[in-house]
Amino acid sequence: MIEIKNVHKKYGSLVVLDDINLTIKEGAVTALIGPNGAGKSTLLGVISKLLEADQGTVLLDGEPISKVKPHNFAKAIAILKQTNQINVNLTVRELVSFGRWPHSKGNLTTFDEQKINEAIQFLRLKEVEHKNINQLSGGQKQRAYIAMIVAQDTKYVLLDEPLNNLDMRYSVDMMLILQDLVKKLNKTVMIVLHDINFAATFSDHIIAMKDGKIIKEGTPDQIMEKDVLDYVFDHEFCIAGVNGKKYFIYYQESVDDKL
Numbered sequence: 307m308i309e310i311k312n313v314h315k316k317y318g319s320l321v322v323l324d325d326i327n328l329t330i331k332e333g334a335v336t337a338l339i340g341p342n343g344a345g346k347s348t349l350l351g352v353i354s355k356l357l358e359a360d361q362g363t364v365l366l367d368g369e370p371i372s373k374v375k376p377h378n379f380a381k382a383i384a385i386l387k388q389t390n391q392i393n394v395n396l397t398v399r400e401l402v403s404f405g406r407w408p409h410s411k412g413n414l415t416t417f418d419e420q421k422i423n424e425a426i427q428f429l430r431l432k433e434v435e436h437k438n439i440n441q442l443s444g445g446q447k448q449r450a451y452i453a454m455i456v457a458q459d460t461k462y463v464l465l466d467e468p469l470n471n472l473d474m475r476y477s478v479d480m481m482l483i484l485q486d487l488v489k490k491l492n493k494t495v496m497i498v499l500h501d502i503n504f505a506a507t508f509s510d511h512i513i514a515m516k517d518g519k520i521i522k523e524g525t526p527d528q529i530m531e532k533d534v535l536d537y538v539f540d541h542e543f544c545i546a547g548v549n550g551k552k553y554f555i556y557y558q559e560s561v562d563d564k565l
């Protein structure tokens with residue numbers, strides 16, 4: 307279990323995380339939503355030990371993460387940030403093999419190879435496994451990086467904006483794969499999403515952040531409320547229901563409406 311207790315973080319005088327208290331829902335896809343600068347990436351950074359909180363603790367199965375040994379931590383929590391995705395001259399299979407590093411330390415066993423194969427299959431990359439990742443489409447490349455994380459075989463998978471640069475079809479595909487990670491491989495997924503309708507459609511739980519605070523968390527139905535979204539995004543939302551689910555629709559008042 308991951309518990310976040312009284313976490314604060316500042317950059318200079320800017321408060322970026324303001325008394326965050328949270329228990330990550332196990333066996334679920336949790337979406338973190340909120341405007342630019344709300345603190346979403348910083349929160350993922352603190353949970354994954356890429357960043358240190360100024361105050362407060364993150365507990366992994368009851369133990370402060372600062373005390374968890376790096377090799378144990380890397381077997382429990384994996385994070386994929388946009389900035390991880392530098393252009394490297396590797397085949398898909400070589401990239402995915404890196405995910406086994408915390409387990410294999412570079413000496414891949416038969417079991418590691420099996421996990422690499424499973425990750426490649428799971429992300430549907432078999433036909434491109436020997437291709438250089440720079441020759442892949444954006445969507446395939448994104449899947450290759452996620453396959454690396456899947457090969458790491460951690461219980462917790464944290465993803466910072468994995469739908470960036472993906473078209474609608476690849477985005478839906480990616481979200482279905484993340485749902486499968488939960489359903490078929492028993493993972494817990496936490497994902498920063500900018501598209502609220504994707505969060506509403508594909509996540510089990512949504513956390514809405516603004517100005518370093520958690521404004522509200524709950525089911526998509528509880529978060530897709532006009533008053534919640536209007537406040538979080540400082541924008542007038544229009545919420546519509548389709549097949550029993552709530553979605554938001556972009557709309558802009560015309561000048562005539564205002565007169």
Ligand SMILES: Nc1ncnc2c1ncn2[C@@H]1O[C@H](COP(=O)(O)OP(=O)(O)OP(=O)(O)O)[C@@H](O)[C@H]1O
Pocket residue numbers: 317320322340341342343344345346347348349
């Ligand atoms: N290394 C840093 N130094 C100073 N300020 C930073 C640093 N990293 C982030 N910030 C600031 O902290 C705030 C929160 O940033 P963060 O990236 O966590 O927000 P976010 O919700 O993920 O935003 P976005 O949706 O734009 O990715 C922003 O105001 C950002 O400018």
